[in-house]
């Protein structure tokens with residue numbers, strides 16, 4: 325069953341009199357509760373598509389429905405949680421107070437409160453921040469702040485989480501640790517996640533589906549189902565099946581770059 329359905333969607337930008345066709349004829353269906361990654365060359369429209377799904381931007385042509393409604397209606401009803409590359413944490417609020425902020429703001433207008441189940445303290449403990457509940461953002465490393473940003477989205481009660489390269493500013497080891505923590509939390513809470521990345525291993529490890537995009541204009545060139553068992557642990561990365569997916573995606577991406 326399609327939860328997010330996109331049909332024949334196109335988006336153009338004009339800058340200094342020049343048109344850029346950022347997205348062209350995009351068709352995609354995303355099931356509720358699935359983890360879907362978008363991967364593709366720089367400028368192929370991944371962030372633009374994410375913003376359109378999240379109701380932050382409108383397409384010129386085509387249709388998009390999220391849960392049967394327009395993205396703007398869903399956005400007004402606080403159905404999206406955003407995780408950018410660097411989370412916006414209020415410096416005068418503690419970690420726990422920052423975690424609770426979306427709930428405080430959103431509860432008034434959200435109609436679907438049944439999804440609002442995740443416990444902020446448990447989530448912080450799950451990402452190793454149990455001892456930092458009352459710390460202020462300035463006392464945290466970049467990786468710790470990013471963990472707060474990710475689990476805050478899970479605690480917000482929003483059923484759809486939009487993550488735009490959330491690990492891109494982190495070092496390799498921190499990134500790996502966060503990837504394992506994210507998969508564990510997602511497998512427990514099963515939100516619909518749209519995840520933009522440049523990292524093939526990350527996309528395979530986390531996702532139910534990987535959407536490969538090509539550029540000029542941005543299009544979907546292939547959707548690959550990742551049929552690896554869950555729960556996914558560190559061991560799966562060493563399996564031949566995992567390796568095969570990585571090779572397959574790398575080849576598909578290389579074709580797009582060379583095309």
Ligand SMILES: Nc1ncnc2c1ncn2[C@@H]1O[C@H](COP(=O)(O)OP(=O)(O)OP(=O)(O)O)[C@@H](O)[C@H]1O
Pocket residue numbers: 337338339344345346364365366367368369370371372373542
């Ligand atoms: N607000 C804007 N005004 C003008 N052009 C834009 C705007 N936003 C995006 N674009 C153009 O649309 C195209 C797609 O951009 P987008 O940021 O969606 O790509 P991306 O795949 O997310 O790139 P990256 O991987 O580098 O983050 C690019 O050519 C970009 O220059």
